[in-house]
Amino acid sequence: MAKIKILYAEDDETLAFLTKDNLEQNNYDVTHCQDGEMTYEAFKNNEFDICILDIMMPKMDGFELAEMIRKTNTQIPIIFLSAKTLKEDRIKGLRLGADDYLVKPFSIEELLLKIEVFIKRSAKSEPVDKSIYKLGKYQFDSKNYFVVSGEEKTTLTQREAELLKLFLDNKNVVLKREEILKSLWGDDDYFMGRSLDVFISRLRKIIANEEGISIENLHGIGFRFSTTG
Template identity: 40%
Template structure:
């Protein structure tokens, strides 16, 4: 398995060095030069770990981490920063970070920290990767649903993330704007219609179990009943 890393670093030279060094160690790395770009990449692809610089334009690392943590409770988050004040460290952990590496740092230490976070994450996922939705078993990482007759239903990346978000708010209203901002980064008309299409696709893929329903709560959003 090749781990995919989201690296957000606004210093071009440092970002390039870290990216190339991690790639030489067998990782796939996507580099973002600011927090806004990193948030866009996070919403488009699935990552094994996020390495975030704290001081970035458009969106700082702490704000970005808090947004990521709202959607994913388990993905490892590591901060890179020149800040050393204990208050900054505390803020990093409060925003959902798992580790905090102060600049300047050695690449060897970075590799060790990344490997340890991924190992810990893998151990935690082994007991939480399987989710129940009525008669279905949902595997978010594999983007699969397995129905009562053991048939495998493949999901697209966006379908999987939307279903996971609905499940996190099971039997409660998932606000339309919240879902749009988390999954598309914008609540414009085009994205709203796009999300409606994905909801329709999910309904069809869950239709075998009549106890499972995605209800349209007019003017508010959607509710997954199961």
């Protein structure tokens, strides 16, 4: 079986060496770059399974880098690693299309776990009859992460697709916030709750033009994906 290929951007040489060494010991193929521009060039010229990006880097920061990556590939998982602890920085990263965010100093065990979760989800094969969903005038392809309405096609990130699929598998059913968090992240801490709000906001914008569909916020409980279809 081919090794999972990781694109890793980090300008701290010591941290980069330790992290890369640990990832390689766990049988990952790691391409390390020391600045944003070098990372983007590597991304354009190679195929990777996951991106792990520092935020504070020379030449191009992680936010700009993630934005450029998302313009050409909306499906590849992106994990930010950063010393930035402000809630606003984390939310900004998610809005730019990141799937997860680890604050430095982080444990290599936690990073490995997150990588494993993303890779397993990417590799899952779904039954044909459960991969295509009808949402009023929309059609959602959960295997290929896109929503189509007429000639308009919107490609989702992996997190967005997983969340939308969870809602569609539980239409008109109340899903508790902690159930959603544990299903998608395996955790229900405060930051993951804030992350969930960002992804739900993005999904609401995607389905905003369909009158028969809505994502209801049940205060203090969770959410309900309501549809008349």
